[in-house]
Amino acid sequence: MDFRSFLCCTKPSDRKEKGKKEITWRIFSLKELHAATNNFNYDNKLGEGGFGSVYWGQLWDGSQIAVKRLKVWSNKADMEFAVEIEILARVRHKNLLSLRGYCAEGQERLIVYDYMPNLSLLSHLHGQSSSESTLDWPRRMAIAIGSAEGIAYLHHHATPHIIHRNIKANNVLLDEDFKPLVADFSFAKLMPDGATHVTTRVKGTLGYMAPEYAALGKASESCDVYSFGILLLELASGKKPIEKINSTSTRSIKEWALPLVYARKFSEIADPKMNGTYVEEELKRVIFVGLICAHDQPEKRLTILEVVELLKGELKEKFVAIESDEMFVTGRSADCNDEASVADNSSGFISEDKQEQVQEIEKAA
């Protein structure tokens, strides 16, 4: 099956905005991408994810690109590639990493993006840049609000609405000014008009997956909100979504944070790398909003539009109601029954191949 048959509406376009033409993306030749990445040289490799490897490159005009190269071609991978291109070509928002172009020659499938010089949020929280304390509190707040705005565009403004399904610190990239751009749409789903959820094969990353999605494959906007809640806790604390506490057990970031919230010990949640330099009111906001977003019961979670407003310090009455939610006043840790306890691999990545036996049933509720 040829992926081009899926790209019905996806043509390189000259968008006319207020009289001026804006070229959005184009098709690249394999030869051009070989030249840009020094033949996909190992030294150019930025990392590897579910889709394949990502390489840094430079085009003839001097602009820097990131090229994602599909690992192994298959009909299914080709379909996913088409979905990502189709979705990327639709979205345009200051906090979403948009498509620069793609290449499909023979069995090669490549996606071209702008290179983000500050890499991913993950690399600053836990990776190679984490020791450099590049993430002060104002930057963390701007990252929280900007990425929530990017997701709000997907959930509420894109037509049809889009669920991302892979919100995590690796997929929030940072430009030269540390502006966040939510990336990676290969798992994304277009929501049929009026649907509350779609039932689908489970793909995602352990530690970020809402329980109803991990267990039943029920994907909805509120699953992205759950993942975003985990990301907020990570941003405030510098902790990973799941930590190994000894050779046999793990603990989720929620299980760790909730007792500290019962005791109102917010300073113990704050990332020590900030050396106490944060705005206490904002820190509290990020923690409460993060935890309520990551509630096990989907109906208790916020919408991402509410998240944006709350993070900006608006919806004050709503915030008071959240602070006094039973989740934060009882000592009962009933909300910690998440998928951390079933973490059984170190990467935490659930690929579709491991879920082959789960039949995909796509239906609008």
Ligand SMILES: Nc1ncnc2c1ncn2[C@@H]1O[C@H](COP(=O)(O)OP(=O)(O)OP(=O)(O)O)[C@@H](O)[C@H]1O
């Ligand atoms: N446009 C980009 N600019 C700079 N670095 C990038 C860009 N796109 C991806 N990367 C880096 O490449 C690496 C691999 O990214 P990739 O998206 O393939 O994997 P991932 O985000 O770890 O997992 P997943 O496949 O679930 O998204 C990551 O470290 C990411 O920071």
Ligand SMILES: [Mg+2]
């Ligand atoms: Mg990614």
